[in-house]
Amino acid sequence: MFFPKQFHFLFFLFFLVLNLFAQDKGKLMPFKKIIIDIEKQHQVSFNYTEDNIADLKLVPPKKSLSLDQKLHYLAKNTHLSFENIGNKFINIYKKEIELQLICGYIFSKTDKKPIENANISLANNNQITTDSNGYFEFNGEDKNAVLISHIGFLAKRVVLTNSDSKNCLQILLDPEITELAEIKTNAILASGISKNNDGSFEIKPKKFGILPGLIEPDALQTMQQIPGVNSIDESVSSINVRGGTHDQNLFLWNGIRMYQTGHFFGLISVFNPNLAHTISIYKNGSSAFFGESVSSVVAISSTPETAEKNAFSAGINMINADVYAKYNLSKKSSIEISARKSITDFVETPTYKEYFNKVFQNTTITDFSQNQNIDYRSDKKFDFYDATLKYVQKIGSKDQIILDLITIKDNLEVFQSAMVYDMNRSENNILRQQNYGGNLSWKRNWNRFNTTKMNVYNSAYELLANQRTTIGNQVVIQENTVNNNGINLENNHIITTRFSFNDGYQFNEVGISNLEKVTNPDFYRNVKDVLRTHALILEGKYNDTLARIYFKAGTRINYIEKFKKFIVEPRMQFGYSINKNLNLELLGELKSQNSQQIIDLQKDYFGIEKRRWIISNNTTIPIQKSKQVSLNLFYKKNDWLLDIENFYKKVNGITTSSQGFQNQLEFIRTTGDYEIWGAEMLVQKKMNHFLTWLSYTYNHNNYHFSNYEYPTFPNNFQLMHTVSWAGIYEKNNFKIALGTKWSSGRPKTSPDFSQIDLSNPQLVYNKPNNTNLHIFSQVNISSTYKWETANGIQYKLGISILNILNRKNEISEYYRISSLTNSIEEVETFALQITPNVSFRVSL
Structure with missing residues (x-):
C-alpha cells in the first residue's frame, strides 16, 4: 500500500497524543467529577445540593462495575445515601434522615x-x-x-x-393509548437508507449495506438510486433532480456550501465515503433554514450523534488511497482527520483508463490528437486529493464548539505535440479545480427545552485553465473564482411534547469573478460581482403520534441588499397516517437562488469543466425562483413496501446559457422557465437476507422561452421513462448486489439537411430537441466481504463491475462543421464501458 510522505508526521503525532493523554489510575478525584462520569456512562441523572458534596474527594470506582455496585461503593466510602429511581434518576442525601x-x-x-x-x-x-x-x-x-x-x-x-x-x-x-407505529422503513433501497417523516431520505454510511456497482457509500452515487434523481452524463458533477441542473442543488458539508462536488471532473464524489455520519437528501419540502437552491438539498454531516471511541482505518482502490483517524483527546474533546489521494502517480489501472477516456472524449484535449495524426505525442499528468479535519470541544455540560475544515483539489497537466507541414505544433494545457472550506459552530443547551446553534463559515472555489501554444505563441488564461462567507443563527424551542418552534437569522455574502486573458491577439476581461443577502427564518413543527399527524411549516424571508428586494419563501410538510400501514404525505415549497453556472463557449476550460459560476444581475440574469408541490402515498406491510409520489415543479428565471445547449440555441441569450410534472414509484420486498426493489419514474419536462421562435420544446434533461431494478443479498459479512438501469434517451436536435448546401455547409437545425438519443441500458454488480481477526482488526474486500455487458451507451450527440473536411460531422459522447474496481480496507 502506498502512502504519501505527508502522512508520516501525522501518524507520529497521532501516537504521541495517544500517549500524552493516557489517564493515571488510582488518584483521588473530586466527587462531582465522579458522578458526572457515571451520568455519561449509565445515562442517569443525579440530584443533589452542593453543600452535601462540597470538598469531597475519593478514588473513583472501576468503570467495569454496574451502576448499583458503583452506588454501593460511593455510599460505603462517603457519608451519603443514594436513591435510585428506575435507573434514571438518583437522589443524593445525607444519611440518618428520620423517616x-x-x-x-x-x-x-x-x-x-x-x-x-x-x-x-x-x-x-x-x-x-x-x-x-x-x-x-x-x-x-x-x-x-x-x-x-x-x-x-x-x-x-x-x-x-x-x-x-x-x-x-x-x-x-393518564390512560395509555396504543399509538400507531411511525411509518418509517429502516431499509429502503439498501440497509442504512431510510425515509423520514419530513419526506427526506437519510443515509447512514456506517450502516450502509450495498448497491449495484457501489462498494463504498458514496453520497452522490447513492442518491442517484433514489427515484427522481439521475445524472444525464453519468457524472456526480451533473446530478439532475426532477429536471433541475446540477447548480440548482444545494450541497452542504458540515454547513459549508460546496461549489465543487466531483473528483476526476465528475466521476468520483469529493466527499470521503468513510467519513460521513448522516446524509440528508430533500427533493421537496426542505426546511426554511436551507436557502440558495431551487432544486434539491444534500446536507452531509460528519458529526456523530453520540460520542464514539477512537478509530483508525486505511483503504485503497483502483483510483485512490485514503486514511482516517479519530482520537478522543479527553472526555470532552476529540480530533478527527481524513485524507484521500489518487494513485495515478504510481500506476494507471484499468479503472483509471476507462475514467480518463470517458472524461476527455470530445474535448480540446482529444480533438488535438484526432486532427493531427502525424508524429503525435502526448504527456499527461492527473491527480486529485481531499482532506478534512474536525475538532470537537465540550465546555461544561451545556456548550459545544466544533471546527470543520475541508480542502479539495484536482489538477490536470497535458503536453501535446505534432509535426504539421514540417512545423512543430505543441500545446501545454493546465487545468486546476479546487474548493476550500471552513466552519466554526457553537451549540448551547440552555435547558432541555431551549437550544441555540450558531456557525460562521467560508467556502472558496477556483477553476483555472492555462493554455500555451507554439503557433503564434498564444497564451489563453481563464479563471472562475467564488468566495462565500456567512453566519447562521438558529434557536430551537420545545413548547410541548407535540409542538416545537425554531427561529433564526442568516447572513450570506458571495463574490464571484470571471477572468479571461489572451495574448496574440491581446484581450483582457475581469468581471467581479458581490451579493449580500439577509434571511429571517420562522418554522414550527407539530407531531402528534396519537392523532397520527405530522405537520411542519415555515417561511424564509430573504432581503437582497444590492437589489433592495424581499423574497418570501414558505415551506410545508404534512403527513397523516391513515392506518398503521398507510401514510399520506403532502410537501410544498417556494425557493430562490442568486447564483448559477453557465457555459459561454463549449470549448471553455478545454471543454472538460466548461461551466462557470456567475451572480444574478436581476435583469439579463434573473434570480431563479421555483415552486413545487408533491403528494405521496407510502404503504408498508409484511416486508412489502410501496412508495408512490406525484409532483409538479416550475422554475423561473433560467437562461439558455445555463442549460448546456449545443444546437441553434448555443449562442442565443434569452431567459425563460421549465415546467415538469411526473410520478415516481418504488416497490420493494424483503425476504430474510434478500432484498429486491423496482423503481419507475415518469417525467414530462418542457422549456418555455417566450422570446424565441419556438417558445415551447422538451427540456435537455428530460428522461421521460426511467426504470431501475436491484437484487441484494446480505448475510453475516457477505454482501452482493446485481442491478440494472434503463432509461429513454435524452432529447437531441437534428440538422435539417433539406436546407443545407453540402458544397458550402452551414448548420441549419430542426425544432430544438425534436428527437431523442437511443435507449440507455446498463447492468452493474458489486460484492463485499468483511472479516475480523482475534485481536480486533477488521478487513473489508470489495469488488464491483460497471456495465458488465459492455454496452455502448450514447449520452450526448451534437453536430459541427469539420475544419479538416469542411463537412458536417456528428459528434457522439458515450458512457463508461465495462469498468472494474477493487477495494481493500483495514480498520482498527
Missing part, C-alpha cells in the same frame, strides 16, 4: 375511579401496591421521588412529601 409517614390515593384521570394494584417503586428498590380504594402508604423521607405504574396507564414519576392520613396526596394517571 415519616407518606400516603396517597391513585385515580384514573378519565373517570376518577380508584386504581387498585397500582405499583409504586420506591428509592430503595422496594415496591408497594394500592388497595381497592387506590390507597398506599410507606415510611419515607421528607421528599421521596417514586415511580407509579399500572397496566393500561402511562407511568408517572412524582415527588411525595410527608403527610398524615387525612391529607394524603391524590394522584391522577
